[in-house]
Amino acid sequence: MDLFTIEEQQLMCIFDMSSKERLLADLEAALPYIYNKELMDIMNGIIGKLNSISDAVFGALPFDFTDYYSEEIW
Numbered sequence: 001m002d003l004f005t006i007e008e009q010q011l012m013c014i015f016d017m018s019s020k021e022r023l024l025a026d027l028e029a030a031l032p033y034i035y036n037k038e039l040m041d042i043m044n045g046i047i048g049k050l051n052s053i054s055d056a057v058f059g060a061l062p063f064d065f066t067d068y069y070s071e072e073i074w
Contacts (some may be wrong), residue, residue, distance in 0.1 A: 003061070005052070008046050011039075012063070020058040024050050 003013070015026040027047050034040045051056070 003049060004046065005042075006044055008049075009063075011042055012046060017063055019053050020050055020053075 008039075011058060012023065015030075016022045016068060024047060027043055031040065
């Protein structure tokens with residue numbers, strides 16, 4: 001998944017990724033509570049990228065990172 005950085009992928013995992021709209025809503029709802037500039041920049045980057053892709057592209061993204069991390073650990 002070259003669209004999102006590792007940091008973005010990890011951050012997205014803590015939100016509801018069942019749909020693009022749900023993920024966007026959760027990220028935007030959390031923004032007012034983020035006081036760390038680096039984290040805010042990452043979240044705004046994710047929001048910008050999500051707004052630039054279609055629902056079909058979002059649905060095709062591989063958000064199951066368990067295979068990646070299983071291979072990296074072992």
